[in-house]
Amino acid sequence: MNIIGFCQSIEKAAHERRGSILARLLSLRDDHIYNRNLTINSNVENVIDDNISNPLNEVVISHLRCLKSLNDKKIMDAYNHQSACTTSVTKLLQLQKEENWSLPLMYTVCLDLRLVAQQAEKCMSQNPGSILEKAAECLMGCFRVCAADNRASDVDTKRLGMLNLVNQLFKVYFSINKLHLCKPLIRAIESSAFKDHFSISQQITYRYFVGRKAMFDSDYKSADEYLTFAFENCHRRSIKNKRLILIYLVPVKMLLGFMPSRKVLQKYDLLQFWELVEAVKQGNLKQIDTVMDKHQSFFIRAGIYLIVEKIKILAYRNLFRKVYLIENTHQIPVSSLQAALKFTGQGDVGLDETQCIVANLIYDGKIKGYISFQHRKVVVSKQNPFPSLSSLC
Structure with missing residues (x-):
């Protein structure tokens, strides 16, 4: 496909309001990224301006500039171009009154922004987390547009895109350890009339992160509720995701007095917790210290070392x-x-x-x-x- 054919495909998808096709054409994870005919230059930008209406033309130009920067291994430039691409998508959303067909495009562009920002962070020797924090500000632009859409019908409202963005923001805030920024996002979702209309996959991701935050806030009952929902509704074949949820659900359950079975822990390769369970049941404080030392790196990587340490109080009680x-x-x-x-x-x-x-x-x-x-x-x-x-x- 040459640049003219590429532009025609994009304009056609936009004209027919086919958001999923438009999202694929402007994704950094689609096969078109290997197409050398789409290399950006001044002539190509003129072709885009002539064939695609504004502000979608700005989205396409920023997208191709990002591709070029990625191919040239210029990660910071790629991040800046993807950020501009996301800002242009925000403008596009603002111009679309009482319609939400472009939400798939927003999802794709915002996800790509977070992924490129993560790559850019690896190149930063100073101010860790600053790139991701700027990316979060860009994502918030899209979130505000979706949250402010009160004129659309229940079917066409952009508010249906809020949870996807909240989950993207959660991933950023957790990675830069700014969990306090999650509070207004949680309030927005919990008070939303569309709380139960979001896809089950998005609800699972949301409850996983809210459950983790509740755990860090020592609200173990809420953490149990959210994480249990995430675990029980996660697809049974998604072993990796179920294991990830259990890493936080197991210590929460233990703190509430529910000890996991060896069978479950073995199934999800989490026998580190079984040694802890046995030590707690026996009230064996020395064994708990041994387990903590033995699996220290695992507990620290998961961010639950201090939570697991609190389980020691149960061993005192049993002793x-x-x-x-x-x-x-x-x-x-x-x-x-x-x-x-x-x-x-x-x-x-x-x-x-x-x-x-x-x-x-x-x-x-x-x-x-x-x-x-x-x-x-x-x-x-x-x-x-x-x-x-x-x-x-």
């Missing part, structure tokens, strides 16, 4: 429950709990530190009782002194 059963009394000497801690590898723990651990467990509701500092004893309730963890949800 103290064993002491309670052995002592067979509702007045447990703090010294007995201290001895249990030392026995499981906490060799330098003192009475005061032991009392602090107990106080935290009582505050969290994992132990029903109080500490008698005068008698150095933990007085637990005669009825259900160690509530099941799942009952605390």
Whole structure:
């Protein structure tokens, strides 16, 4: 296909309002990127201006300039051209009143912008995250246009494109560790009348990220709700995606008192958690430290090291429950709990530190009782002194 044929195909797709075809023709992941006949120059730009109406002509020119820069290994230039391409798509959306046929084009151009920005970030030696942050500002331009479309019918509204953009922005904000910027996006989706009209794949991605954010905010009930939805609705053949969801869902479930089975963890190649589950059930604090050291790189790469560390409090609860059963009394000497801690590898723990651990467990509701500092004893309730963890949800 030469440049004239390329322009004619684009103009025809736009005239017939076939957004998916237009998106493919302007994608950085389509086969046309290998077509040498589409090399951009001043003559080619004139041909585009003559054959394609404004502002779509600006989209095409920026697209071909981006292709040239990518072929020349000039990643920063490619990012700048793709950013200009996205800005032109924003103008196109603004001009289209009460119609949304070009949403597939917006999805494609915005995705390509994020991917090119990620490549550009690798070339940056200073100010890490700055390119992606600028890309997010560009994506927000499209988001505002979609969010402000209140005149269209339910079928033709651009608001149906909001969730795709929110998911793109989530991926950017999570990668540059600016999760606070997700809050207004979450509010916009949760208050949207089209909340249940988005595609299931987009809903899964959205709930995956919102679940992760809730986990980092220590809102484990919400994290469980969102991540469980994502896992249960993810296609059963998408093993990689299901595993990714479980990396965050498993520690959340554990913190809520639900221990995963070995069978599930083995199926998704997550047996690192099974060693942790066994140690927690046994109240074996030394084994937990061993597991944390052994799989430290895995937990850090997944961004859950600090979350997994919180699971240690469950091991304290289970250990103290064993002491309670052995002592067979509702007045447990703090010294007995201290001895249990030392026995499981906490060799330098003192009475005061032991009392602090107990106080935290009582505050969290994992132990029903109080500490008698005068008698150095933990007085637990005669009825259900160690509530099941799942009952605390």
